[in-house]
Amino acid sequence: METLRLIIDWASVLAIPTIILLFIGYGGYKKIPVYEVFVEGAKEGFEVGVKIIPYLVAMLMAIAMFRASGMLDILTWLASPVTNLIGMAPELLPMALMRPLSGSGSLGVMSELMKTFGPDSLIGFTASTMFGSTETTFYVLAVYFGSVGVRKTRYAAPAGLLADAAGLITAVLVCQLWF
Amino acid sequence: MLNHIWFWMIMLSLFVAAGTDIYNEITAPPPMETAGEELSLNKRTKLGQLSDAALEAAQTGVNISLGLIGIMALWLGIMKIAEEAGFIKILARLVAPITRRLFPEIPEDHPSIGAMLMNIAANMLGLSNAATPLGLKAMEELQKLNPDKETASNSMITFLVINTSAITLIPASAIAIRASLGSVNPQQIIVPSIIAATMATIVGLTTVKLIQKFEKRKNRTEGEA
Structure with a gap:
């Protein structure tokens, strides 16, 4: 090692x-x-730096409102039956939901989980794997499409989110086996 | 699609914040005297926090964009040298067997392939500072091939899905935080991360390719009709 x-x-x-x-x-x-x-x-x-400003502001504003409103708690509650099925700890749900939205937000959630449960606990281990294995999809969509002025993104967001979901679920399952 | 997501994120946030505030005001009116001074309405209510967050995010958006300019300039400068020297073409030719299948619309030694390759490589190495400029370079090249400049092309979406489900060989920031919090084995997440990211990439690419196939067939039947 x-x-x-x-x-x-x-x-x-x-x-x-x-x-x-x-x-x-x-x-x-x-x-x-x-x-x-x-x-x-x-x-x-x-x-390019100047061109992406409006796209980034639009995206970050919506994400910030979403985070401040407490929607995350409601989504966590709504998704809990599904996550119970795969044996995922409910504490990990905010991490999974935050990851595609905000890099700094999910970094904060990950640090918090590791501080509370310890970095080598199953929850800490899974949270850091989730962070390491996926990207901030909404940020990438806003910046990348914004830089070339593409406004109609077609199926990019759903495809990206589906990939994220697959990655996050796999992270949970692999970490359970690994542990 | 992004229109709907954006709209509903904002609307639901407003409704939830307003609902929480109304509920709190009815069930638990704030104590008149809280240790010295009372929290202002703006700090105490969800709606107040929400407006603060929105304004702050707008500022953050500008800061991030401006902060990117220096790094962007550096990497785009280096990429330009690599392009003029023909290095990018060499790279593109090396991965042609893969890119031909993933990006059938792109000519084989088009500069976008080199830029996408560099972006994916930077992501794999955990060099996120370098990855963004290279990725934006790739988008610029892809946009040159795009017939409808306002609408995302299939190649762009395929590239973005690979990018957002990025396989990172060294998830550097996660490892660093684990180490700082006293993990016995901070690198332990490397293999699970690679497995999870591979799964994400497979699912993402399958989705994208299925949609593209479906749309192609739809266009063909519409053309015949």
Whole structure:
């Protein structure tokens, strides 16, 4: 386990320098005017950053209202019969419901659960697996589609949420077996 | 679809907050004197908290976007070098057997494939700072192929589903928090996370492909009729 930790730590330290070395190095080898090309590409960064603002504000506003209203408690209560079926602890439900909505929100729920039950308890273990195995779907939808000005997202949200549900349920089941 | 989700999130939140407030005011009116000063109505009620949260979120949205600009510029600059040098094309050709099936609408060595690949790789390594700019680059390239600029293309949705169910080899932030809270074995979640994320990806891709197949058939029969 110590070696695994060492590998992981080194991999995360080395990843970015390696990519930079590889890309800029290859550019230099191919005789690309690297500085000029870099600046040209970097220019787009500003445009994209500004372009996503309205989409992000719209999405974050709805999510914040949702969180502040106490809807989460009601949804937890509504979903409890289903989660009891797979033997999921009711404490994990807010985590599962928060995960697709808000990265910082679900980070908070995960930390809270691990503080209360301990990081190596089944609940703490499952909560961190849930966090590690899914993304903040609504944020990604808003930012990615917003950056190119797509407003009609068709079936993207339901497909993304269905994938999240599958991931979260699998996390619960795998953690139960693992434990 | 997002229209409906957005609308109902806001409406239900308002109803639930208002309902909670009415219930609380009727059943348990607040004590007149609470240790020194009384909590203001805005802080005490759900509706008050809700408006504060909404305004705060609007500010957060701007902060996040502006905060992204620097990192975006850095990665888009590096990507541009890789693109001009032909590195992205090499990457795209390596994964062509997979991308041909997942993204039948995209020409084989289109720059979007390289960008999507880089985004997925960054996600796998847990480099979320790098992943977003690369993903947005991919979206920009996909948008060039999109016939209807206001509507999501099939390729975009397929990409987003892969992205949001992202398989992360090193879920760095979850591991870091576990370690900080005194876990004996913080990395223990790696394998379960990969299994769960793989399942999410499989279900997501199956859903997307089934919908695409269904829509294609519908269009064909409509064309014949």
